[in-house]
Amino acid sequence: MSLTKPRTMPGVLELLPLEQIAFQGVLDGIRRNFERFGFLPVETPVIELSEVLLTKTGGETERQVYFVQSTGSLKQGDEPELALRFDLTVPLARYVAEHEHQLQFPFRRYQMQRVYRGESAQRGRFREFYQCDIDVIGKDALSVRFDAELPAVIHGIFSELAIGPFTIQMNNRKLMRGFFERVGVTDPEQQGLVLREVDKIDKRGEAYVRDALMGEQFKLGADAVAQILAFIAQRSNGHEDAVAKLDALGGGNAMLEAGVAELKEVLAFVRALGVPEANYAINFSIARGLDYYTGTVYETTLNDHPQIGSICSGGRYENLASHYTKSKLPGVGISIGLTRLFWQLREAGLIGTASSSVQAMVALMNEADLPKYIELATQLRAAGINTEVQLEPKKLGKQFQYASKAGIRFVLVLGEDEMAKGTVSVKDMPRELQYEVARAELAKTLRVEIEQLAAMPKGLAS
RNA sequence: GUGGAUAUAGCUCAGCUGGUUAGAGCAUCGGAUUGUGAUUCCGAGGGUCGUGGGUUCAAAUCCCAUUAUCCACCCCA
Known part of the structure; x- marks a missing residue:
């Protein structure tokens, strides 16, 4: 054919x-x-x-x-x-x-x-x-x-x-x-x-x-x-x-x-x-x-x-x-x-690379913990942050690669270490930095970060 | 509607005056001891050379036709 x-x-x-x-x-x-x-x-x-x-x-x-x-x-x-x-x-x-x-x-x-x-x-x-x-x-x-x-x-x-x-x-x-x-x-x-x-x-x-x-x-x-x-x-x-x-x-x-x-x-x-x-x-x-x-x-x-x-x-x-x-x-x-x-x-090169309308992605660390990732995403969505969850098991490196290519700014890692501490690891892809935030502070922190970037001078939809 | 150019891998192109299995870069996919991407290294897949005909021992390469695309004019955002 x-x-x-x-x-x-x-x-x-x-x-x-x-x-x-x-x-x-x-x-x-x-x-x-x-x-x-x-x-x-x-x-x-x-x-x-x-x-x-x-x-x-x-x-x-x-x-x-x-x-x-x-x-x-x-x-x-x-x-x-x-x-x-x-x-x-x-x-x-x-x-x-x-x-x-x-x-x-x-x-x-x-x-x-x-x-x-x-x-x-x-x-x-x-x-x-x-x-x-x-x-x-x-x-x-x-x-x-x-x-x-x-x-x-x-x-x-x-x-x-x-x-x-x-x-x-x-x-x-x-x-x-x-x-x-x-x-x-x-x-x-x-x-x-x-x-x-x-x-x-x-x-x-x-x-x-x-x-x-x-x-x-x-x-x-x-x-x-x-x-x-x-x-x-x-x-x-x-x-x-x-x-x-x-x-x-x-x-x-x-x-x-x-x-x-x-x-x-x-x-x-x-x-x-x-x-x-x-x-x-x-x-x-x-x-x-x-x-x-x-x-x-x-x-x-x-x-x-x-x-x-x-x-x-x-x-x-x-x-x-x-x-x-x-x-x-x-x-x-x-x-x-x-x-x-x-x-x-x-x-003319006057339009910068846009970032995705997806603002955060929750990585899938351990399939058994998927309900916890979904819960995290639900919490962020309620706070007005556009969030997607990785639903299929993939190597973590691939998940980061996916986020990078898709233009998603934050990757959230909630592994065993973080769960034990009650924190979430946040990786800011374009800025190439990573930090840990208390679970309760997460949505607020992301909001602040997003607003800071939005306030920066830029071309079209940076 | 009028005039001109081009056609080779998903994309951008190379392939000299015809001569073995048609190349490169980018992109894609896989790998470099399983909690970290876009930079590096290794490997893989992918083309009946726009289509049809002709010349020739031999055509991506020369000739004709056809189609498509692009550029200029006209006009417009």
């Missing part, structure tokens, strides 16, 4: 237990911050009706959507009426439109679930990945103040994750469009296309963008292109500098002035919310590819790891659910592509 090679489809991330523990640590940290800022949990089904999911049919999304069909339906040759969601924003729009009358507005929701895209295989590109989204949805209108709250959440998350210094780069689409209008790109559609080209500056370089803007598609004059390139090259350094750069832009049309005013207000509130000025900046090249952004846009990057690119991005949109309801629902949101983020942090 030939064996089937066990493998996953390309583009999925499957983790070993210790990695999974680290991953969940990140997920929990993100969730904690979302909740701390008053966002409410929502989950939506992985599968949506195709007609709901594909309202804004367009080349790219449709190409990447996985359709779902039951075998029976497939046999009858029916068109698939179900599909896997490819992001969390479209389901959110459907959700808000569907439950509009039961929700309180402004509606602040967070959602951390997997989404699916038929990407062609590539490094760091996934077909199944976690998105961690927060959005605030207003009814009819939503103050630009909410745009300032999101950087505060981002700051909370990435400070807590301790993955090094980061910068939340901000820009405003109105400001960009207004600027393009001033240099002579007046057609909104053209402006959108220019936005996309300009967004590539960091990846493709100035020469590429210049060629693109002066080329067939845009035919912009050398002067206009020079102005655009100078504009998008600007990055602020500190709060005052950011305000100064906005003032220096000048005016000229309503769009530009509105954008400048919005971004200024956002900056003021970001500071008021306590985000350190080292963690945010304006960057006039940030545009975001998606067309639905209309105002503030964000992209967060790690200062020491520019190659990772954006680790969190989002922006303001005018009307979330125009396909599902006549109500006008403006919103602002951000998304963290957690699977990719985790993958990249691991590649």
Whole structure:
């Protein structure tokens, strides 16, 4: 009999237990911050009706959507009426439109679930990945103040994750469009296309963008292109500098002035919310590819790891659910592509070796004493320490080896010597030390040790 | 969807212009007088060289096809 090679489809991330523990640590940290800022949990089904999911049919999304069909339906040759969601924003729009009358507005929701895209295989590109989204949805209108709250959440998350210094780069689409209008790109559609080209500056370089803007598609004059390139090259350094750069832009049309005013207000509130000025900046090249952004846009990057690119991005949109309801629902949101983020942090060596969620293991010294080991474990579990017991006889060396490889920190030895003395030998595997503790003090001692390690500075889930 | 590269052990790879039983490191498993791990030493298992065809006395090696994977573009988290 030939064996089937066990493998996953390309583009999925499957983790070993210790990695999974680290991953969940990140997920929990993100969730904690979302909740701390008053966002409410929502989950939506992985599968949506195709007609709901594909309202804004367009080349790219449709190409990447996985359709779902039951075998029976497939046999009858029916068109698939179900599909896997490819992001969390479209389901959110459907959700808000569907439950509009039961929700309180402004509606602040967070959602951390997997989404699916038929990407062609590539490094760091996934077909199944976690998105961690927060959005605030207003009814009819939503103050630009909410745009300032999101950087505060981002700051909370990435400070807590301790993955090094980061910068939340901000820009405003109105400001960009207004600027393009001033240099002579007046057609909104053209402006959108220019936005996309300009967004590539960091990846493709100035020469590429210049060629693109002066080329067939845009035919912009050398002067206009020079102005655009100078504009998008600007990055602020500190709060005052950011305000100064906005003032220096000048005016000229309503769009530009509105954008400048919005971004200024956002900056003021970001500071008021306590985000350190080292963690945010304006960057006039940030545009975001998606067309639905209309105002503030964000992209967060790690200062020491520019190659990772954006680790969190989002922006303001005018009307979330125009396909599902006549109500006008403006919103602002951000998304963290957690699977990719985790993958990249691991590649960059920013994720330490996780320790197991199992905190202690009771060794099996003598099979006849197994009930005593179980009793010890029960006592520790009652004290809130995750404990496993060796249930099969193995050489003691093997038991230690097992604990070491499994990432279990404490091995507890309760042999004849210890029982006679009423003590337990504790071996702290990573620290390579061993000591004896009175049985009655054991749980307390372990607690103290665990808390001490947790209090130490560390990277992700050390 | 467009263009390019690669395919040898579980993983990372070596194998020069075709020539006996295809190698290494890591990993796995066993052992070094039975109450101590990740470092050391000794030993073992594991590959029809992606698949199919062709050239040849002889193919992992050359040619063709096919499949899979990877990289870039597009797009995006």
